[in-house]
Amino acid sequence: MKDGFRQSMAWLHTWAGLLVCWVLFLVFVAGTASYFRDEISLWMKPELHAAAVTPVSNDIAAQNAIRMLQKEAADSPRWFITLPTQRNPELSVGWTSPPVKGEKGRGKFNNAELNPATGERLAEVRETRGGDFIYRLHYDLHYMPAKWARWIIGFCAMFMLVAIISGVITHKRIFKDFFTFRPKKGQRSWLDAHNAVAVLALPYHLMITYSGLVTLMFMYMPYGAQVAYNGDEKAFLAESFRQAEIKKPARQAATLAPLEPMIAQAEKHWDGGQIGRIVINNPGDANATIQITREREKKLSHLRQSMQFDGVSGTMISTMGDETSGAAESRGVLFGLHVAEFANPLIRTLFFLCGLAGCAMVGTGALLWAVKKRQGYAKVLAKGGRVGFGLRLVDGLNIGAIAGLPIALASYFWANRLLEVGLEKRSEAEIRWFFIAWGIAAILAQIRPNRRMWQLQLLVGGALFALLPVLNVFTTDSHLGVTLLQGKGPFAVAGFDLFVLGFGLMLIYAAKRLASKKLALKMNAKDKAIEIKPKDGEHATLWEAT
Structure with missing residues (x-):
């Protein structure tokens, strides 16, 4: 605390976010996509598309x-x-x-x-986990016992909550930061972007983190119920959830x-x-x-x-369920806010956009730490030297998580279309391709954690996403030419194709920007460090290329 309360909170904000940022990025990406998991599942089952355009009443269906x-x-x-x-x-x-x-x-x-x-x-109907795999991935992590995975996610969520609160404390002029964005200013732009997306959806970030912990509260904090019911878990559940x-x-x-x-x-x-x-x-x-x-x-x-x-x-x-206790209803509302199953399309889209802001917040935060540490190696890099192991590891993890995860998701969707429909254990085969693609991307990122690897992985991920609608033309009868141009088919399928097309083009644009402009992730001998001295207890150190 010798440097002051806000400086101490800045240190806490940095390390609480960095230590778990790659897991949090996966959680945010998968959780954000899960707002449309039913639409994803529908897209991944093209055999149901014809049935989707002939709705019937509950009486007839039953x-x-x-x-x-x-x-x-x-x-x-x-x-x-x-x-x-x-x-x-x-x-x-x-x-x-x-x-x-x-x-x-x-x-x-x-x-x-x-x-x-x-x-x-x-x-x-092809066997697939569809959007449910992505939903469960964000808290079960798939290839490990569910209980261990949920403890890991809970640990990371608690760090996330600490990072959010300490971030609010350390930014004295938080709302001014929200309205400040200086484009094409190197690291200044990254920091401005980090502040903007963090403040833009701050209520959402607090809600989604806290409610995520509440959804698994009986696993994280079972002691109150155990004491009140003398260890009789069945009696507790019977009384709380009839x-x-x-x-x-x-x-x-x-x-x-x-x-x-x-x-x-x-x-x-x-x-x-x-x-x-x-x-x-x-x-x-x-x-x-x-x-x-x-x-x-x-x-x-x-x-x-x-x-x-x-x-x-x-x-x-x-x-x-008509009459519930205040405690049970409070947990139910927080759980409902977390999964947003109550939401109409407009509110669900708003939640989705806030989730994307969370992805950007975590991603830019991870990049800013690497940029800051790289400044210490400016002289070494100017002489043709290399950065230390720690920074090289973080650079590789950043590439593997931020650029590699889109490759994994796109590979999951490609596998859905290309694997044989009647393949035994087909859903597990789709999931294996997700992790195979992600594993390859992560390994390559550790081998060459540099700007060219960022370009390569962003370009591959962008191409895989942008070409999904084209793949749909050759593998299904419900492609954009039918669902959008002719209006025959579920709009959700057309919406999915349009989104992945736009997202893919965005990744390709990001790769092109990396190819045409030197970013501050890699400084050379001509780069100059600019120290922004703290004002009124603030803590900020930025760099930009001259």
Whole structure:
């Protein structure tokens, strides 16, 4: 603290952000893309595009699903029906096979995608994780136990929260910084950009970081519930998140009541709220029960409301989620704000743009540290020397994370189109290509962490993204010539193609700028260091090429 409180906060801001910035960049990129994960999943399943343009009512879709399940899964103890929504046109059904005699555990889980209008199976819908892989990647990190990954992400999120708060403290004139941008000024421009995107979406950055920690609060801080309920986790969950009671089968055949009156009663009870999922326990049995769950969209809280009906008489048994405790509802609202499933297209786009600002904030922050450290090597570089191991490592990590991640994402989408539709474990093969591409980019970045590597990786990532709509022309019947020019097909598919085209061109433009202009990432003998002395307790050191 000998240098003053703000200088100490500047040190804390720098190191709290730097130590975890590459993981945070992945989290921000994947989390931002997840705001449109349903649209990404739709694009990655072109076999569903025809069904997406013929929307049907929940009643018809549910009847078709029941008809299919009665035909193919009559002996199953449980049926699951996920109804189509405006963002996800897929009618999905699932069921558990009866357990094999003599074997412990539940039976095998089966699922199928149906045409909502006809109830027929959609032939050869390619197996893919779609946008769900990107969503889970931002907090599960895929190739490691989920619990370890969530602890890592929680640790990084706490560092992020510290970096945000210390950044606000250290920038005394934070709002003036927001309105200050000096283009073509080397490192000054990078710092101005970092300040601008940080302040522009500051409420979002605070909300998304804090709410991310709240979503996993029972894992990070379980001690209060353990003490209050004497270690009985089931009792805590039962009281906090009430679940429907499942009866044991009566072993007596009975006809399932029609779903239409139950759906109408549920929608009326929720003031027009849409149905999202239907679970039928013990279908065809006298103790059958039907649980109807509300769709999350248009409801701020992540907590879902549901109603349980008698499967034979159709009478309502109970409701869940209508009245919740203040603590549970507070967590549900913070969770809902984090995932933004309540948002309409305009608000979702606003969240997406704020997420992009977060990506830019983390990326520019990582670059600024490397620029600052490189100034100490100015004389060494002027004599033809090399930078130290630490800076070389950070430069390589910056390239691998910031420029390599777009290559990995684009490779994931290319694999979706190029891999054989009927390939066994196809979804895992798509994910492998994501990590293979990213691994190659990261290794090359460590071998040659220089400006030419930035150019190469940005150019490759840009080309892969920009050519995706072209690839669509040769691999599907729902390319831009159909979805945009002819208006035949889901607009979400056209929107995805237009976005990746624009994003790819932006990366190519960035690579071109690197080729035509010396940036401050690599100083030469003619570069001059300019020291901006702190004013009023501020802390800033900048460099620009003369």
